[in-house]
Amino acid sequence: xxxxxxxxxxxxELRRHNxxxxxxxxxxxxxxxVREAIRKYRMFERDEPVLVAVSGGKDSLALWDVxxxxxxxxxxxxxxxxxxxxxxxxxxxxxxxxxxxxxxxxVRRVEDEVGAPVPIIKSVTxxxxxxxxxxxxxxxxxxxxxxxxxPVVATGxxxxxxxxxxxxxxxxWQVDALPRxxxxxxxxxxxxxxxxxxxxxxxxxxxxxxxxLRKIDYxxxxxxxxxxxxxxxxxxxxxxxxxxxxxxxxxxxxxxxDKARPAFERAEAVxxxxxxxxxxxxTGTLCAFCKLADQVKRSV
Amino acid sequence: xxxxxxxxRREVEVAGxxxxxxxxxxxxxxxxxxxxxxGDDLITADQVVGDTDTIELRPVMSGGSERAPLP
Numbered sequence: 001x002x003x004x005x006x007x008x009x010x011x012x013e014l015r016r017h018n019x020x021x022x023x024x025x026x027x028x029x030x031x032x033x034v035r036e037a038i039r040k041y042r043m044f045e046r047d048e049p050v051l052v053a054v055s056g057g058k059d060s061l062a063l064w065d066v067x068x069x070x071x072x073x074x075x076x077x078x079x080x081x082x083x084x085x086x087x088x089x090x091x092x093x094x095x096x097x098x099x100x101x102x103x104x105x106x107v108r109r110v111e112d113e114v115g116a117p118v119p120i121i122k123s124v125t126x127x128x129x130x131x132x133x134x135x136x137x138x139x140x141x142x143x144x145x146x147x148x149x150x151p152v153v154a155t156g157x158x159x160x161x162x163x164x165x166x167x168x169x170x171x172x173w174q175v176d177a178l179p180r181x182x183x184x185x186x187x188x189x190x191x192x193x194x195x196x197x198x199x200x201x202x203x204x205x206x207x208x209x210x211x212x213l214r215k216i217d218y219x220x221x222x223x224x225x226x227x228x229x230x231x232x233x234x235x236x237x238x239x240x241x242x243x244x245x246x247x248x249x250x251x252x253x254x255x256x257x258d259k260a261r262p263a264f265e266r267a268e269a270v271x272x273x274x275x276x277x278x279x280x281x282x283t284g285t286l287c288a289f290c291k292l293a294d295q296v297k298r299s300v
Numbered sequence: 301x302x303x304x305x306x307x308x309r310r311e312v313e314v315a316g317x318x319x320x321x322x323x324x325x326x327x328x329x330x331x332x333x334x335x336x337x338x339g340d341d342l343i344t345a346d347q348v349v350g351d352t353d354t355i356e357l358r359p360v361m362s363g364g365s366e367r368a369p370l371p
Contacts, residue, residue: 013345
C-alpha cells in the first residue's frame with residue numbers, strides 16, 4: 001500500500017478517506033484536521049490561553065501535543081479520579097509528558113473536591129461509575145479554568161466519542177441533549193467557559209496512530225470502570241457499521257452537525273442560576289456537584 | 301508468529317506468512333479497532349507477516365459514558 005501523497009510505503013490506511021499515508025504525511029493530515037476544526041468552529045484565537053484536560057490516554061495527550069506544536073499557549077489539567085493503579089499510571093504519563101515539553105500541568109484530586117474518590121462515589125450513588133465521574137470532571141474543568149483565568153477548555157473527544165454519544169442520544173430520543181452536542185459550546189454565562197473538541201474530525205484509530213508515531217507514552221490500559229459502559233457498546237455497534245460501510249460514523253456525525261442539529265436548537269433556552277453553595281452555574285438552586293458532595297459526605 | 305493482545309495483556313500463537321488482514325479475520329478483530337504494530341512501525345492490513353514475526357494488536361477504543369448536561 002502506497003502513501004496517497006508521496007507514493008512511499010504507507011503505515012496507515014484510512015478507509016473512510018479511501019487513502020493511505022506514510023508517517024510524515026499522516027502526521028500532517030492529522031494536524032490539518034485539527035487546524036480545520038479550530039478554524040471552522042472558531043474554537044480559540046492564536047493569543048488565547050487554552051486549558052487542555054488530559055487523562056493520560058491517547059486522545060488528550062495527542063491533542064495537547066498538536067496544540068503545543070502549533071504554538072498555542074496551553075496549560076494541562078489532570079483530574080486524579082482515585083481509580084487505583086489506573087489513576088497512578090495515568091497521572092504519571094501526564095506528568096512525564098508535561099515535564100518533557102516544559103509545559104504547566106495542574107493536578108486536582110476528585111477526593112479533595114468531592115470528599116471521596118470515584119470508586120467510593122460509585123458505591124454511594126449506586127449509579128454507573130461514569131456518571132459521577134463525568135459530572136465531577138465537567139464541573140472541575142470549568143471551575144479550574146475560571147480560577148486560572150483561562151477562557152476555554154479543550155478536551156480530547158474524537159469522532160468515535162462524538163458519534164457514540166450522538167447514537168446514544170438518538171436511540172433514546174434525548175432531544176434536549178442534541179443541541180448541546182457540538183464540537184464547540186460557547187460560554188453562555190460569565191461563569192461558564194467555552195468548551196471545545198478539536199479532535200472531533202479524527203477517529204480514535206487516527207488519534208492512536210498519531211500518539212504512536214509521535215512516540216507519546218500514553219496509557220493503553222482501559223479504565224477498569226469503562227468495562228460494560230453503554231458508550232463502549234455503542235462504539236462496538238458503530239464499528240461494525242463502519243467495517244461494512246467505511247465512512248458511516250463520519251457521515252452520521254457530520255450529517256447531524258451540518259443538517260440536523262440546527263433543527264433541535266429551537267428548544268427553549270434554560271435559565272441559568274448560580275449555585276447557592278459554590279457559586280457555579282446550575283439550572284436549579286444547588287448544583288449537581290454540590291448535591292453529589294453532600295450525598296458523599298452523608299455516606300462516608 | 302506471535303500476536304500480542306491487550307486488555308487483558310496476553311499472547312497468542314497463530315500461523316504466519318499471511319497478510320495482516322487474514323490474521324485479523326481469524327482472530328475476529330475488526331481492522332478499524334486496532335493499530336497493527338511490528339517492532340517500532342505501524343503496518344497496513346495488506347502486509348505479510350512472517351512465521352517468526354511478533355505483532356501487537358493495540359486496541360484503540362476508549363472511554364466511558366460522556367454526556368454534556370449542565371452541572
